Amino acid sequence: MPFKANAARRHRIPKQRYRVTNWAEYDASLRQRGSLTVWLTTEAIAAWRAEPRTTRGGQPHYSALAIQTALTLRAVFRLALRQTEGLIGSILQLLGLDLAVPDHSTLSRCAETLEVPKPCPNSREPVHLLVDSTGLRLCGPGEWLVEKHGTRRRRDWRKLPIGVDADTGQILASELTTSDVDDGSQVEPLLDQIAAPLASFISDGAYDQAGIYGTIALRHPGADVIVPPRSTAVSSEMAESAPTQRDRHLQNIAELGRIGWQKRSGYSRRALVETAISRFKRVIGDALRSPTDRRRANEISIAVHALSRMLELGRPKSVRVA
Numbered sequence: 601m602p603f604k605a606n607a608a609r610r611h612r613i614p615k616q617r618y619r620v621t622n623w624a625e626y627d628a629s630l631r632q633r634g635s636l637t638v639w640l641t642t643e644a645i646a647a648w649r650a651e652p653r654t655t656r657g658g659q660p661h662y663s664a665l666a667i668q669t670a671l672t673l674r675a676v677f678r679l680a681l682r683q684t685e686g687l688i689g690s691i692l693q694l695l696g697l698d699l700a701v702p703d704h705s706t707l708s709r710c711a712e713t714l715e716v717p718k719p720c721p722n723s724r725e726p727v728h729l730l731v732d733s734t735g736l737r738l739c740g741p742g743e744w745l746v747e748k749h750g751t752r753r754r755r756d757w758r759k760l761p762i763g764v765d766a767d768t769g770q771i772l773a774s775e776l777t778t779s780d781v782d783d784g785s786q787v788e789p790l791l792d793q794i795a796a797p798l799a800s801f802i803s804d805g806a807y808d809q810a811g812i813y814g815t816i817a818l819r820h821p822g823a824d825v826i827v828p829p830r831s832t833a834v835s836s837e838m839a840e841s842a843p844t845q846r847d848r849h850l851q852n853i854a855e856l857g858r859i860g861w862q863k864r865s866g867y868s869r870r871a872l873v874e875t876a877i878s879r880f881k882r883v884i885g886d887a888l889r890s891p892t893d894r895r896r897a898n899e900i901s902i903a904v905h906a907l908s909r910m911l912e913l914g915r916p917k918s919v920r921v922a
Contacts, residue, residue, distance in 0.1 A: 618918040629914025633883075638691050644669075648699050662702050667710045668902065670702055675903045678885055681707050712894050716901035718773070718793050726799035726823075728766035730873035731790060731807065733759050733783050734880075737887045758888060760900065761786040763794065764876045766802070766869050770911055771876060771904045776897045784809045791819055798823040802870050805830055813846060826865050829853070880907060 620626060640648075650660035674684040681704035689701040702710070737757045759781060763773035773793035775786050783806045791798075798820040805828045816825050825845050839847040853861045862868055884903040890896045 614922070616920060617922040619921045620916045620918050622914075622917045626914050626916045629910075632913050633910045638695070640695065640697065645697065645699065661700060662706065662710070664714060666699075666702060667707065667714055668716065670707055671711060671714070671898070671902050672906050674707075675884055675899065676906050680704075680889075708895075711890065711898055712892065714898050716898050716905070718901070724796050726797045727772065727794065728800045728802065728869065729772070729794065729798055730764045730766050730870055730876075731761065731787065731801065731803040732764075732870070732873040732877065733761040733786070734877045735779070736760055739887050739889050758896065759783075761790060762873070762876065762880075763790045764873045766872055768911065769872065769876060769879075769915060770908045771880075774900055774904055776893070776900050783807060784812050787812050788815055791815070800824040800826055800866070802826045802867060802873075804828065804870065808833065808846075810846075813844065826867050826870075828858070828861075828867065883907060883910070 644665060647663050648666045650663045650666075653660065670684055670688050673679070673687055674681070677687070679687060684707060685701060685704045692699050692701060735757050736759075757779050759777045759779050761775050761777070761783060762771050764770065765772050773790040775789050777786060787807065798816070799822075801816050801820075801823055803826075807827050808830050812827070813825055816823055827846075827849075829846060829849055833846070833850060835847045835850050836844055838844070839850075843851065849861065849865070852864060856864060880903070884907070888896045888899060890899045
């Protein structure tokens with residue numbers, strides 16, 4: 601990370617200050633995120649019950665829309681499955697709707713096979729993609745296990761790589777992997793989820809790999825790859841005659857230094873993906889409550905959809921004042 605080069609002198613550098621110019625609108629959008637006002641359209645009411653099956657087997661009672669609605673409320677309000685069942689039942693009762701309520705066993709079972717659509721950007725303009733990953737712990741035995749049995753077994757966790765649109769702050773792509781998977785190996789699955797062309801790909805030094813440059817160049821030839829080379833990086837053999845993007849980064853770092861390269865290349869926008877990760881953990885949480893990997897993947901997809909809807913309500917517009 602470039603800022604670590606000046607870690608010993610950071611206390612002498614004044615902190616940048618910003619001012620939100622649309623505070624009234626942003627403040628209203630923050631209140632709307634916690635609003636319990638719920639309504640169901642006539643189309644949603646009609647689609648609540650599942651269509652009859654024409655093949656052999658039992659008939660489903662609830663559509664994918666009903667299951668996804670219940671799981672979305674569960675993710676936003678951080679509820680257990682039984683509490684989610686109670687919340688859906690109370691909402692339908694208050695609305696005066698004669699609709700069946702999915703029980704907690706049905707929600708758990710259907711979360712395994714639910715097909716959640718991937719988010720897509722509203723416009724087809726080139727996207728400035730910010731990529732990073734974070735860890736999510738798995739819910740399980742808590743501190744009582746240590747107190748009762750004296751065990752200190754290492755808790756398992758999952759890694760969540762995400763791709764964020766720098767202009768809108770929305771998460772356009774996400775994957776859920778085990779903790780031992782390399783970050784760079786998830787670039788291609790993330791790109792598969794993005795239909796719009798890329799204007800730039802920005803990430804940290806963990807993605808400084810030749811394969812990543814090649815993958816992005818093959819799919820989006822005009823995209824800028826802004827990844828800080830490692831401290832031990834060396835230029836390619838063709839750096840003098842036909843420099844690659846990585847070679848140009850090394851040349852600019854040698855000329856301007858790490859901080860100068862960061863300002864010129866636009867690498868500082870990568871902080872926005874850390875903001876998106878912080879938003880995810882503050883709103884949704886830092887743990888996965890589902891017991892299987894398939895349900896966890898759907899849990900993440902539903903949470904990403906909920907966050908996108910919240911961002912559509914309003915975002916802050918900040919200007920630097922110092």
